[in-house]
Amino acid sequence: MRCKRNSGRFARRKPRRLHSTLRRNMRKSTLDILRCPKCSASLALETNETADDVETGTLRCKECAATYPLTGGVARFVPAENYAHNFGVQWNMFSKTQLDSHSGHPISENRFDQYTGWREADLADRLVLDAGCGAGRFAEVALKRGARVIAIDFSHAIDAARANLRDKGDIDFIQADINALPFAPNTFPLAYCLGVIQHTPDPAISFRKLADIVAPGGRLAVDVYPAGWKNIFFVKYWIRPLTRQLSAERSYRLVEKIFPILYPVSQVVGRIPRLGHYLRYLIPVVNYEGDYPLDPRQQREWALLDTFDMWAPAYDQPQSMAALRGWFEKSGFEDIVTFHKGFFVGRGIKPTGSRR
Template structure:
């Protein structure tokens, strides 16, 4: 943890300022120092609540939680979706298409990435020169830190969206892409984010879209069973299934006129002709995203009208709800 992050952190239980404790002493670090705090404790002002810093990451959640599958997933596929690893601007295109933000305006601003995973979108935001706080509920924070720790403007936090450890109005930009539908209460999860925006701050979130077409996808037939399975066992099952199902899906996809429809009936992620991936990458992304379809405990798609309602209830202006790959909602704080 970098000392400058401390001014933005608050006790998620009491809202109090947190004091840094290291080597059995309580210290007030030089906030301009670039020194990395690798181990220690963050203690609420009244001393009632203590949170560990382990491996340079402040941790505000239990070690095991409903997002364990994501921790497993992103530590296994730590680099798969990083543009610096794939060699293609796949994550960058999705990030800029969803947010429609100006990279020059982000420079040196404090930006919050909610549900950072292994850091695919944090890498894009870091590239603008912004101070990026990458938050995740799961142990994916360890993969994110390992991938991106060479950026001096990275700050990684393990925290709960329902009890965020940040001071109000701390961030100029807040985004959460591909995450909120996997929380137990999506409305409450979104509602936690606008209070963190500074004046004129911008927010962007996206969701799976809820529609008759989406509800007919094979993953929703299988999820009542697969979400209850042991994650290691499910991963092994999916890995074996992908080797069989991906070639079938790809063959169906080549059928004139009906191919794109037919391949959707096969429960495997097939990005042939969609993403510029090598043969090896097609296999890896298929395994990653098929597991991602089937393993989450929660999967709650949303409608455009609901997304707009939440943005309006948050008192945001310049509201936009649109399809940009996923169902995107964005707005600005008055």
């Protein structure tokens, strides 16, 4: 996806006024929307802390008595080790790389705007779900627009997001599984899931779970890796049967060894007139040269990050445009828009009469 060079617009835009009280931990009132992911019952908070925002405690289901720890200001509904462990490793190593506030360019902001289609007025003072927040690149954008954000991630990337964003606005951090969301149905007026669904065991089920917690009249935006015959030339799909068997740590060590050799080759190949942009996909490293307005050091850092990102996930399941549109239709969404902008992107509105 090519990014326009409009960093000047990014620099001139005045930030929205943030809420007067910036919180570092989970707010007690967030319990109102939380539910037990096992039985969907309400939760009670057990803690010795008296402040409105809580760093440590236990969430106990009022029906099935299941318990979930609240540690480091994060409610945790999944085991520490899970199939997304590699993403936790990735986003804690590259915790600031893709934040616009760190790169100095509106790369995440542009993608957020293009993919969601939401205006600043749509986000101001609205409850927004960031499903699969990683280190918080898109949550940062939503916060800047004045949204109240609930950021979730399956992996311990949630801790990187908290470190990055806990002082930037009204946000709660929750470690949870998209396929077992700890929220009441019909909760969120706005929800987005960018760069995530293809990395879940069953993307169609993951979408359906997200659709259920969007409020009637609410909006959902998602993207997926494009499926198509051209993927046979994408060398990452040749090597993934091997690299996905490695631990995240071993995979990263291997990337560190190979990247310095292959990245310069990718740069040379990528500069071949007309064909270079396509031929570089035959080399198993990422190369964003000419795509993003980053300096050479940043280009290399982004490329190293996303090389690891393409080698290590347990799941990488591209989807067709028809499948993406079908998810929205089967969940009863209206005003559905699908398009190709780097990824396949879909968004729609849940009917006001829907109570899925």
